[in-house]
Amino acid sequence: MKTYTAAAVPLLRHNASVDDVDAKTGATIYYRCLFKQNMLFREHRKLLERQHPNVNLIDPITGQTPLEYAIRNNPELVTGLLNLNADPNIKSCINEENLLSDKPVNALVHAVMLNSVEALKILFEHPNGVTTMDLTETDDEHRSILHVIVSPYKSATYDNVEAFKMLQQYLSPEALESLINQKDIYGKSPADYVASQKSSKLYDVLSPYLTQTSETQRQSSSHDTEDMDVDPVHELLPVDVHGDADLQKRKLELEDLKKKEEEAKLLNGGVLPDDWDKKVEIEPQSQLAQVGKVLIDANDEPYDILLNKTDVRRGYHGINMFYKMQLIHNTIQDIYFVWTRWGQIGEEGMHQRTPFQSKEEAENEFKKIFKSKTGNNWENRSIEEFVEKDDRFVVTRNVHNRQVPLKPIDFKKCSPSKLPLSLQATLKLFCDVTSMKQVMLDKDTDIPLGYLDRSVIEEGYQTLCNIREAVNELTAAQNSLDYDYRVVKDMRERLATMSNHYFRKIPYRNEKLRGIQSITTKEILQEETRRLENLRYLNGGANIILAAQYRAEIRSPLDYCYSALGCNWAEVGKGSEEFLRINNYLHQSGRTENYELMNVWSLDKVGQRERFKPFSQNSNRMLLWHGSRFSNYLGILSQGLRVAPVEAPCTGYMFGKGVYFADMFDKSVGYSINDSNATRGYSCLLLCEVALGDMFEATEAKYMESAPDGFLSTKGLGRYGPDFRKALHDNDGLIIPQGPVIERAAKLDSKKRKIEFSLNHNEYIVYNVDQIRLKYIVLVKDHNYCSLCNKEGSEIKHLSELKFGNDHLAGFNSFEQCVANSFLRYNGISMNNLFHERVKDLVIETNAYERSWSPSMPLSYDSKVCSGCGTKLLSMVVSEYLRLNAQKLPTELTSRPDCWYGDKCRTQHNNLAHSVHYNHLCQQTVGGSNPGTS
Structure with a gap:
């Protein structure tokens, strides 16, 4: 696209004045070229050589003078502008939001507040610079240029000694000392400000001018007292996270046990079987869940075991397998089955069901398989007696039978929080259990949140520490001039053994394409370290949520989490x-x-x-x-x-x-x-x-x-x-x-x-x-994501920027849209004006939007939304407005029965008779005198 600068060139060649005003913007051609197009330095220099524009106007669009623009963007331009008699005394300020300072000030103050040493040097050295300025001038707060140098902002400084030295060389000693001790409306001089700052450069330079009062003030200033007067939003109350989390786990397990007890009663004609608490959930793939039960051995333990085998040395992707075994009695046919299922961790795998006529035969076969897979007798499967053997399966320590997954917090059913709404919304983001579970899956870990024992994490770190030493040795051996294949092979074998040990302790869910691999490089080690760090933080966070859930009846979970963070x-x-x-x-x-x-x-x-x-x-x-x-x-x-x-x-x-x-x-x-x-x-x-x-x-x-x-x-x-x-x-x-x-x-x-x-x-x-x-x-x-639906889009705008015609009602059927249009037109109200005048009180402040969305943060008039969600908000505003003004509508409309499905009804959009007969500007209900159809 042709730039404004390029378009202006032909005009300038035909002697058009650079001071001619653009009728549309009120800015001169020169100002449009400079501010709008970010003119290159060489282009600007050529322009100044050909013509001599007026450089002492304030741009009506940006609010800047050319000098302010140059100081902000390209100090090299300052010299050329001063050559054209640019006045450094003119006060201006760019029209931008979120500036540290938005007061109009002169060019010298701009240079100091932006810490532009290049611009400062030019202003002090050029004959049209500070020589034309009164350096003793003060602003409306009685702050001089020296106040600005030592404290350009209320609580921050650039500690710029160069700027002070430039001023020092320009002023007489008497004038400088006068400025150093001149007080502003807050009763503070530049010397006082320097004394209150910990930055040492300016203090060292100004120390000869400091009074005893200022010295004392500096000595009493201390980091230890900083922010001590911060008023926290809420009191930190004592909490016992680990104790409460353990109690909640136990509570969830008992609830799960109670549920299984009720199921056992239901399946046994209302009578609780004697061995119901020994009952183990039968794998659904066996197709015996409804007719069988897992048998109990002589030690009153179920014939139910999960084994795993990890070996990074086997195959291209390594081996990371599970082996599940159950001994099941089909109580209907009186047949005993040895059920086995095996495969890669994270997959369903393959399975086999072998029948036996007698319990003794089935038990012998079960124990025989267990020994062939592990090298241990069934009776020696306990942690104390089990011996891990190379190339064999091991008993999985973290059996999930008694571990109940963490569930999201239902905040609507909990005690209300006393925290500010913005902090509540942020803590809810931290407490998003769904996100935490997704991260656990991303980290290839299949353990319920909160159930990964801290000692296991510590052992994992120790193993990685040992692996790091071995990786360093392997790297050195591979890069050695005396490369020895046998030494490298032995090192790889040792790393494989340590990797196997690590992956047995830290459960790992396979990726189909990558599998599991030996930790032999720093890159793999880094990946595993980060995975373990994430697990540590996730596990700690999950325990806080569990603890907060345990106390939810007497204390808001958000308030509990706030205190738990310390x-x-x-x-x-x-x-x-x-x-x-x-x-x-x-x-x-x-x-x-x-x-x-x-x-x-x-x-x-x-x-x-x-x-x-x-x-x-x-x-x-x-x-x-x-x-x-x-x-x-x-x-x-x-x-x-x-x-x-x-x-x-x-x-x-x-x-x-x-x-x-x-x-x-x-x-x-x-x-x-x-x-x-x-x-x-x-x-x-x-x-x-x-x-x-x-x-x-x-x-x-x-x-x-x-x-x-x-x-x-x-x-x-x-x-x-x-x-x-x-x-x-x-x-x-x-x-x-x-x-x-x-x-x-x-x-x-x-x-x-x-x-x-x-x-x-x-x-x-x-x-x-x-x-x-x-x-x-x-x-x-x-801000490329909608605040309501959280979807990315190109048409994302602030609510204040949305514009609507009279055909923008989403969800309204044709009949009710016609009613709404007619009513608003009759009352002289446009939908666009109605939206911007009433969206705050009808939708935002009442939280009515939460009926359709569950946004991460509370909606405000400054929030950005997509066009689709904006149209739905308009429909909410119109619907609420019609409801509030129902007395002004014909009784034929207001007396219609509500459709059972309300605004969710699908029939209303393709059945005119239905949309005329029933009111759909209502929420879906569980019943009604005449619900209609959908």
Whole structure:
């Protein structure tokens, strides 16, 4: 498409003035070229050489002057504009939402607040720059330019010494000292602001000017008191998660037992059989479930066993098999069957049913098969006596007979929560059992949530630790100049044995195409480590949900979960500077415009302040991203971010065991994508204060148990990252990257050759969790997804942006649509106006939309929806409006009986007589005097 700049060129060649005004926008041709088309520097320079446009107007569209635009986007343009006598005193401000500051200010203040050192140098050096300005001028808060330099924002600074030195060189010592001690309307001077900040550069430069009062103020400022006045949204009450979870498991098992007792009575003519509690569920594939029962052995235990066999060495995909055995008595025909079923774990497999006339023959055959598969006698199958043997099956420890799957929480049947609605909605995302179960399947694990014993996870970590050492030895042997085939073969055999042991302990569901494989590389080790970490967090989260369900009758499950997390939450106001800083961090470090910041909460986890105290004065503390799925957050927030258990300190990550962070939203949000239909479109991330100290900079993968000597952390250098010259420092010295994203210059090796980046984005790794302070939890939404149906679409708009004609009623039959159109037209109301005037009180505030959708977050007028859901909302508004104004409708309409199926009736759309006779602007009911047909 032809750009505006290109279209303007012929006009300019024919001596059209660049100051001619575009009648449509009110902007000059020059302003349209500059602001609308992002004119290239060379094009702009040529234009300025040919003509001399007026550069002292405020653009009616963007609200900027050319100087403000240049400072924000391309400081190189500043010189050319000043040559054209651009006035740096003109105050302007770009028309954008979510700015850290939206007050019109002059060019010098813009340069300081954007920390544009290039623009500042030009303004101080150019004859048409600061020489034309009054540097002692103050704003409506009595803040001078020095106030802006030391504290451009209420609680953050760039710690920019260069800007101060430029001002210092320009002003006389007397004038500078006057500015340093000049107080604003809050009674604070620049010296006072510097004294309250932990950043040291400006303090060191201004220290000769500081008074004794300011020195005392600085000494009394401490990280330990920061955020102590945060008002949490709810009190943390004591909870016993493990105890309550165990009680809930027992409760579920007893309920399941009770259900089986009732079934046993029903099948036995109302009389409970003596051996009902010994009854084992018969596999349905045997076709004996209705006529048989599993026999009991001499030790009063059922002839029912599940075996498994794992061997990564067998075949291309390895072996990961189960073998199920039952001894079943057909009570109708008095025949005994040895039932066996076998196959790959995760599949139904094959089966066989062998009949016997006598119980003794069947028992002997059952025991014979058991011994042939395991190498053990049936009588020695207990954990204490069973001996695992090579190339044989083992008894599965985690038999599922007594394990009842975790069920979703029915919040509508529970005690109401006392938490803010926005926090309730977020915790519901964390408590989505369906998502957690899906993740368990994704991780190839077939164990009910909450039933994976912690000791099994610990043993799994220890096994992976041993495997890592063996993998390192194998890698070294394979790369050795003295390659020995027999040594490598022995190492692979040892790794196969350890892998078999690991997969027996950590249940694994097969993938048909991949199967199961020996852990022989760092990549496979990394994959298994992450799987185990997810299982740890999932299991911890599931136990919190189980515990909350146990106490649901006396306490809201959401309130219980809140206390179980051990974190004080405080919502960060959407208009606050704190919120806007985070929003700017998100958008500057996220090279996509898809995400919208929904909510931010500050966190204060119990005990972390004391643990972090040794690092609280570290000068290199940075606010960094850490992303994870919703299903992990109950585990993460309750346990904290963890490296690995003490008993198994190893992982397979790129830079060794540690907790990984990023300075790019783009990188971390990739770990937060949720596949569940209920949560799709939403993501949650942590922003953590991380004490990095001296960082070991790595350009390629290197496994480390800890940072090298003399370093506190590792930084994996990426090609792209935020421009740290623009980073803010809060009053406590925490560095907050603000972008924009720039490409890094390649490092050179000892021979001056470029070292290629192995990462696109920076990674920060700490090996001691005490260096981490959970600071914020951030909820974002991909606005390409509808807020109601959670489906992705191209026509997603804010409710406030939706426009409707009079034929947009979804779900209305032709007769009732005609009634609605006629009634609204008669009253002079358009459907579009009705929607925007009444959607809040008729649908949003009454939660009427929940009849058709179960959105992840409460609907608001700012929510984005697809066109289909928007049309359905319009229908709801019109339906509710007609119901409220029923007295104004003819009695022939209001006296019609309701259709049993209400607005769900299908007949109404193809049977005019039915749609005329029955009212369908109602909900489906269970009965009625004349329900109609559907």
